[in-house]
Amino acid sequence: MSETGKRILLHACCGPCAVWPVELLREEGFQPEGYFYNPNIHPDKEFKRRKETFLSYAAIKNLKTIVDDDFKQDRWEKYSPEDLSRCVMCYTLRLEKVAQFAKENQFDAFTSTLFVSPYQNHELMKEICFGLQEKYGIPFLYRDFRTGYRKGQSMAREMGLYRQKYCGCIHSYNSSSFKDKITWD
Template identity: 45%
Template sequence: MKLLLHTCCAPCSVQCVEALRAEDIRPDLFWYNPNIHPYTEYKARRDTLVQFTTDEGLDLHMEDDYGLRTFIAGVYPHFENRSDGEIPGEGPPDVTGSPRCAVCYRLRLDKTAAYAAAHGYDCFSTTLLISPYQKHDLIREVAEGMAGKYGVQFFYRDFRPGFREGQKQARERGFYMQKYCGCIFSEEERYLGKRE
């Protein structure tokens, strides 16, 4: 089976790759994460993933696009059309309860499924499925939609049972360990002490 595994970071990849190898599947990894901000965070996660794939002898395909504007425009479609940065309506919206996670998943999984279909992969999956902090059912729903859109199978696995062990192994290997999901809104929530 030729599987393309979208990956958000090296720490989340450790146990996903191990679980897949236990099923005799050697995934190729795919980096596309326009949601990760600021650039220093993006670079730290990307470079750590490059180190991981090199250490593991895995193939890594990269859409290396620091996508601040892509992500913001997706979350707030009219954002780029305003010189003052305000959203039409009653001023800047409250991000709490916004559909930002769905937009984020769609951006990344659309690109992953398209790449998988264009490059002869049988299926695709994502390391997002290991995090207990992500919206698991929404990830699956979005991924299945992208599978239908591009005619490539979505390979579902609930990797969450391996999350703590993967984090432990990543720390032991000296990987950069992020403190928030990746988007500027999750970073804000980290400092405000709340999680959506």
């Protein structure tokens, strides 16, 4: 897919990770719109901080946004800290919602800022998204955004965006070496 002007629903996990995908998609002629849907983020203060950072970034770059405030902590608390199958649930829950929303709202395709991160399970997310493409009949726009990860993070720093130190859920928060350094000003 490369046609100019196509509306792409871009799932946004946070502001900094949106920087490079938005840049690249716009360069390619697409019209990305950011969809914040991350019920995994713990605790509530961090959820609000990432959401507000994303909205600040969107305002700077004149990016249309949709925000879903859903917060489903109980889903992650059912897993033991060692059980990484929670990531399959976490990706599927978020990406499925994005595919559904894209289909219901006449977008041309969907994708996610999660594909910019070298810390996520890229191949697993890709497999999930191609499955959703079949399930909902909405194209998945695959891009390996990781090539611009450092550039995007550097641009985010220049914009003064808050950059989080852990993935998002309660288990990633508890195991983060930054946990005790995270402040809530």
